[in-house]
Amino acid sequence: xxxxxxxxxxxxxxxxxxxxxxxxxxxxxxxxxxxxxxxxxxxxxxxxxxxxxxxxxxxxxxxxxxxxxxxxxxxxxxxxxxxxxxxxxxxxxxxxxxxxxxxxxxxxxxxxxxxxxxxxxxxxxxxxxxxxxxxxxxxxxxxxxxxxxxxxxxxxxxxxxxxxxxxxxxxxxx
Amino acid sequence: xxxxxxxxxxxxxxxxxxxxxxxxxxxxxxxxxxxxxxxxxxxxxxxxxxxxxxxxxxxxxxxxxxxxxxxxxxxxxxxxxxxxxxxxxxxxxxxxxxxxxxxxxxxxxxxxxxxxxxxxxxxxxxxxxxxxxxxxxxxxxxxxxxxxxxxxxxxxxxxxxxxxx
Numbered sequence: 204x205x206x207x208x209x210x211x212x213x214x215x216x217x218x219x220x221x222x223x224x225x226x227x228x229x230x231x232x233x234x235x236x237x238x239x240x241x242x243x244x245x246x247x248x249x250x251x252x253x254x255x256x257x258x259x260x261x262x263x264x265x266x267x268x269x270x271x272x273x274x275x276x277x278x279x280x281x282x283x284x285x286x287x288x289x290x291x292x293x294x295x296x297x298x299x300x301x302x303x304x305x306x307x308x309x310x311x312x313x314x315x316x317x318x319x320x321x322x323x324x325x326x327x328x329x330x331x332x333x334x335x336x337x338x339x340x341x342x343x344x345x346x347x348x349x350x351x352x353x354x355x356x357x358x359x360x361x362x363x364x365x366x367x368x369x370x371x372x373x374x375x376x377x
Numbered sequence: 378x379x380x381x382x383x384x385x386x387x388x389x390x391x392x393x394x395x396x397x398x399x400x401x402x403x404x405x406x407x408x409x410x411x412x413x414x415x416x417x418x419x420x421x422x423x424x425x426x427x428x429x430x431x432x433x434x435x436x437x438x439x440x441x442x443x444x445x446x447x448x449x450x451x452x453x454x455x456x457x458x459x460x461x462x463x464x465x466x467x468x469x470x471x472x473x474x475x476x477x478x479x480x481x482x483x484x485x486x487x488x489x490x491x492x493x494x495x496x497x498x499x500x501x502x503x504x505x506x507x508x509x510x511x512x513x514x515x516x517x518x519x520x521x522x523x524x525x526x527x528x529x530x531x532x533x534x535x536x537x538x539x540x541x542x
Contacts, residue, residue, distance in 0.1 A: 229467065256414035298414065301494055314474055315463035315491040322494070326417050334447045335419040346491065347470060
């Protein structure tokens with residue numbers, strides 16, 4: 204049985220659309236909370252510290268970028284603490300575990316080469332007594348793509364921040 | 378004739394599969410240490426005493442017994458990396474790209490270019506030596522040095538001795 208040319212084109216288009224809609228890398232995020240921790244209504248989160256633990260220095264100010272994106276993402280979900288009474292507040296200490304800016308040209312040449320990576324670990328502590336109530340891990344990679352993946356070094360920070368806040372939201376608002 | 382053709386196809390398919398598996402296993406570099414970082418670990422000290430008394434953790438008042446007080450310290454986590462092939466790292470994507478490229482991508486997919494990272498917590502802690510003191514009026518104070526190593530909870534119980542006059 205021969206495959207007609209339009210069937211081949213349709214099949215390829217389907218695969219391309221699937222590739223386009225499913226993203227172009229790996230996504231992983233998870234959270235673990237103390238069994239005794241119960242979220243209270245109106246609980247808010249503050250980004251207390253962002254630390255680069257990779258041992259590498261980067262051209263971009265990854266610490267400020269991540270802090271800003273986390274703050275924006277928390278604000279969007281109405282989870283950002285604006286200071287005030289510490290009873291209902293959590294402080295988030297963020298550690299950058301892995302960051303690779305990557306290279307869109309390399310990704311275009313060979314998928315997987317020039318991968319952009321960001322991996323973070325966040326500790327959530329009660330502001331009132333400093334008790335650690337949970338931790339969140341998030342990691343994303345951009346491993347495929349050419350021109351459309353230019354700027355992944357920046358957009359990955361936004362995506363990872365959203366992943367972290369999603370985990371916080373799941374625990375605090377559901 | 379048809380039987381011979383089928384056998385030939387099976388041999389070729391078997392060889393291709395074996396060769397691919399061989400390549401997939403071989404296309405990985407060995408793990409290399411890439412420094413370490415400290416992760417915050419929390420252990421809960423469950424302090425009980427007879428009679429009820431004040432608890433001091435590292436000379437700071439923590440509350441009255443019975444008490445559950447969390448202490449935090451740092452654990453070293455080693456970061457290790459290795460290079461793996463894209464086939465190993467993202468088999469789904471590799472398959473799609475191979476389809477789209479009509480097979481041209483297949484040999485390139487076995488080049489170990491993707492960095493894989495693993496985090497291994499080490500048995501190395503800092504700030505994990507905690508001094509717990511229990512004191513009440515009219516009783517001899519009780520103190521103990523606790524070395525925490527990632528436990529969820531450490532129970533501490535004491536019966537205070539009355540002060541001799």
